[in-house]
Amino acid sequence: MRDITYAQAINEALTYNMEKDPGVFLMGEDIGKYGGIFQVTAGLIDRFGPERVIDTPISEAGFVGAAVGAAMTGMRPVVEIMFLDLTTCAMDMIINQMAKIHYMFGGQVNVPMVLRCPMGTARNAATQHSQSFHAIFVHIPGLLVAAPSTPYDAKGLMNTAILDENPVVFVEHKKLYASKGPVPEEYYTVPFGKAEIKRPGRDITIVATHAMVHRSLTVAEEFAKDGIEIEIVDPRTLRPLDKETILDSVKRTGRLIVADEGQVTCGVASDISAMVAEEAIEYLQAPILRIGSLDTPVPFSTPLEKIFAPDEENVREAINKMKPYL
């Protein structure tokens, strides 16, 4: 199997679905000739033309709303929001409309669309182009939230997202776009709500998302040398959440760390921790630890940006904190 990047993997899924279904089309800012700010849609305008790869005005509420209307009437739009931060300009369309229409109209109409949102702190983009507040979308009933960490999962989850009849917020991590991994050339899907154990281990469970999966994998290898075996569970979708795989892992290891790049306050890591505390506290041999970004806006300056987002060092610290309970 060849290795391709996370960005190429998403591009392949988009290409396949656009070839197969004339209802699938793309909208977003600078996704045409420019290829998207992170080059995810590169080349697609040449292949499918400007009618199906639509460069929109800089007008998030306008084009997210248009995608909702198109999805309600027989199309399957895939919308790129240039930075997750910019979903704030379209929150009414996302939260009050896209997420609610199926329910508030009594199931009469579906809104099968995908909203691609790049999150994560990267390249000194400062506070309005670096946020990881994807937890907001997990909070909203009616939305599905995908969180791929590898090129393989990115392609498989995107294939599932486009087929799904529900609106999907597809949260991509900027720092992963250039990461490479094995991806089959042929079509496949990764189901929603099925976590993957990225590394088996008996001593500590780390539930990790996005880039935190890779950071945790690196650190796990270091601790393996000392005989500490860490299991890494990647939920792959945050809604639906595969509680079963997480709980099963925690019941085996008795220790839990949750690592998500969003802020801990009311965040993904907190919610998963609470779920485990409610459903499996009797199996826990140590306090649960949460890893996330600092509770500040994202700073610009390189040394500040570095300490803002969690990295390998935060994972090491958490594991060391847990050592007395091993």
Add this chain to the structure above:
Amino acid sequence: MSLTDEQLFEMYKTMVTIRSFEEKIVDLNAQGFIPGLVHPYIGQEAVAVGVCANLRKEDYITSTHRGHGHVIAKGAELKYMMAELFGKKTGYCKGKGGSMHISDINIGILGAMGVVGSGIPIGVGAALSSKMRKTGQVTVCFFGDGASNTGAFHEGLNFAAVHRVPAVFICENNLYGISVPQRQHQAIQDISVRATGYAMPGITADGNDVVAVYETSREAIQRARSGEGPTLIEYKTYRWRGHHTGDPNQGRRYRPLEEIQKWMKKCPIKRLEEKLTEKKLLNQAKIKKIHEEIEKEIEEAVSFAKESPFPDPQDIFEDVYVRKGVER
């Protein structure tokens, strides 16, 4: 092509249906049968009826919090509307939507959106979709003067103009954004001037004259259908009652009585009634008969709603997600 007598007669009946329906639900709301608040369309009937008379069943509309008139004019059935207003399981939205969210997808009602302005970009997307699917459908977005100040309005019109989608934007300027008069919420008098900023035709017309509404919107709908792009039409009109049934004194705190009375004299139904009477198409006996038939239909809708069951508690979990399709 001018309107046939039969068309005028149908338009009259639909306007009376809307008026009677709204008067009935105001009562039912006060009596506690209809929970929450309702936003009556009374006084603005000519706009919905004149516009929708030009639409085909498969054409789309987006509506607003003050949407009952639009959906009746588009062909929604009173009994399912009434059941929805009662919060019953047999309603259009199974009791999940209520007054501000009535939709009937089968006849192109893409729903009433309760957030001011939000239906506009959604309607633009439906129009984009019909253009891509080459179906010849037109989308009409209804909204008020208040909505014309939202980002959604400007973003929607801009997108529509750039892509020349088959949409028609119908602004019902009832002169107040809830309680705030137009001169206090925008510096323009004619909202149609905003069309200039998007290089589309902008028209202002009398929203209380159903024939004028029919004719102006007809041209815009034909333009849209033939691929010539969107139009913005502003209809000046007036709501007789308050913003909603909870509005203290039904809007008299912020609107002078003389103004309300002046507009009541311009009643769109009376105006058509006079026209039809002159043409000998209506007389007192016929008017009485039409009203009786409509009252009967509304009473049947009320009985249907009263006799229908409320949703079961477990229904709260239904339709949060579409369950069919991909395995999860």
